Amino acid sequence: MKITFLGTGTSQGVPVIGCGCEVCTSADPRDNRLRTSILLSQGGVNIAVDAGPDFRQQMLRAGVKHLEAILLTHEHNDHIMGLDDVRPFNFLQEQDMPLYGTPEVLAEVRHRFAYIFEENPYPGAPMIALRPISKTQKFTVAGIEIQPVEVMHGDWPVLGFRVADFTYITDMKSISEVELAKISGTKVLVINALHHQEHASHLNLREALDFIETVRPEQAYLTHIGHRMGRHGEVAAQLSQGVALAHDGLVLGY
Secondary structure: OEEEEEEOEOOOOEOOOOOOOOOOOOOOHHHOEOEOEEEEEEOOEEEEEOOOOOHHHHHHHHOOOOOOEEEOOOOOHHHHOOHHHHHHHHHHHOOOEEEEEOHHHHHHHHHHOHHHHOOOOOOOOOOEEEEEOOOOOOEEEOOEEEEEEEEEEOOEEEEEEEEOOEEEOOOOOEOOHHHHHOOOOOOEEEEEOOOOOOOOOOOOHHHHHHHHHHHOOOEEEEEOEOHHHOOHHHHHOOOOOOEEEOOOOOEEEO
16 A cells, blocks of 8 residues: 655645745745645555645646545545546546545535536536445445544544555544544554644644554654644654654655
């Protein structure tokens, strides 16, 4: 399995428009963060998790030539607004793009991208096949078994995903004991950490580290990072062994 971090930033991305802070003006490329997304690759199958506003740029930067499916964690704009850019994959693969999400998320996709789902869409419109999933059932994409894990983004339900010993969670603030049990034994964990301050709907750094201590993976990576976290190099140097800041373009293989 190979995991590529397509984006590791917050809803605004980093640098933030108009900001002159030390992170937003940093010369370290690891401080440039597109909206959060990953690419999971296994056995010739590519699956993207989320398709935010930077989806096109992320696909180009990662050199993705084919894409078998997109999994949606939730329907916030920074996770779905790049869906129009599945069109090149439609043309290349000559088929609809399977899009997996809860019924509520897929209903919102239908609403925001109504032109895709018209009875007679205009020629060249994206072709998307909606695939409803539930937190209670595993599902399979091109032979890869995926376990949904529900977390709460404030009071908003969001799905994380576990594939074998790898678990990816973003936009989490809390998790139930039932859902936590689904990720027991995870060897590699990706979890969101916004910055150092308390936040109503995201884990801050301290909370993310506490969660990692609870799960006890062999290795953990922090994502969905804001510019107020601090420079990558400085923050990374303060983390304990087994915990790392993810950055755009980082590739994990195991």
